[in-house]
Amino acid sequence: FELAEDGASFDGRWREDGDSSWSRWTGERGAAAESAAATFDGVWSSSYGPLRLAQRGNTVRDFYRMSDGRFANISGTVQGDRLEFRYDEQGTKGAGHFELAPGGNGFTGAWQADDGTEGDWTGARIAALPGRVWLVILEARGENSLADREYAYGTMLESYFARMQNVECRHRFFDDADSLTRVCSEIPFLPEPAVVVIASHGSEEGLAVGSRRISAGEIAAGFARADNVALLHFSSCLIMAGKLPADISKSLPAGISFPISGYTTSVDWGASAAAEFLYFDLILGRGLEPADAVKRLVALLPVAGNTAPADSPFEPLGIRLVSAGKAAQ
DSSP states (O other): OEEOTTSSEEEEEEOOTTOOOOEEEEEEOOHHHHHHTSSSOEEEEETTEEEEEEEETTEEEEEEEOTTSOEEEEEEEEETTEEEEEEEETTEEEEEEEEEOTTSSEEEEEEEETTSOEEEOOEEEEOOOTTOEEEEEEEOOOOOSTTSOOOOHHHHHHHHHTTOTTEEEEEEEOSSHHHHHHHHTTGGGSSSOEEEEEESEEETTEEEETTEEEOHHHHHHTTTTOTTEEEEEEESSSTTSSSHHHHHHHHSOTTOOOOEEEESSOOOHHHHHHHHHHHHIIIIITOOOHHHHHHHHHHHOGGGTTOOOTTOSSOOOOEEEEOTTTTTO
16 A cells, blocks of 8 residues: 555555456545544654644644654644744744645644754654553563563563553663653653553652662653543552652643552552453453542452452552542642
8 A cells, every 4th residue: 555645545456365467456534534634633753753733723832752852842823724833942943834734644844943944844643543542561670680580560461451452552661760751751642541550669759760769750750741641550569658649740730630549558469460450451441440440440359459358368459549630639
């Protein structure tokens, strides 16, 4: 298939194995998809990095991510299929324009810095798929030496949820606050909601990665623009035992808020893993909201809550969820 420049159709050829003759195969996007895409609103892959635009009426604003990981702001006004904008790359400023392609799935344009430097700027829409949700697993390595066998909790989650067609999994490792922030800064450019899991040693003061401590403020810095997060879950000990969730929420800018879950105890690895497979399945596979999933989880697996059956070999996990906006109160 060869995609047309405007992304609204394709032209191609096909043949059966062993057959020497080709037949034509063409296609066009449905009218509903074309109509829904006929604004600048959405997530774009552009010649200057991932770009997110929010269009309200004829006003557009939002941000893009530069090659060094920093964010740059962009804002402007739409007339017809043309966006005239200003941009600010934390020091370098300029202006430009985008022309929306027919069907709304691409744009062409140009930019000019205030110092006279200029260039072309093109982009292609990253379409959101109905019903799709991302499971983003951010993990700190648990091995301390060569004597420890290598393992990765995120790999297990990826394998389990690969069977769900609506779930898109990504698994990344981090080893300090900077690397955690760097990967979190990509989450706003996912066009669908994201459930984010941070797997690491933890305490009431924050994440423990080797000899380093990652504080509430440092955690919040990675999510400062991530308004598509449906849940942040800590697969870590004691994170929910103190005021860390409230401190994370207080450190987030206005307009960014999401539920936070985790444990109030020093959890057994096996018990917490079993609980989380069921917890995420309730959310990603059964469509439950996080707060309802916690209640159902404790009903199905009592050890996940604050009490355990008398004959349980595991201590209670003490799972706790703070609703969006509540942790900051």
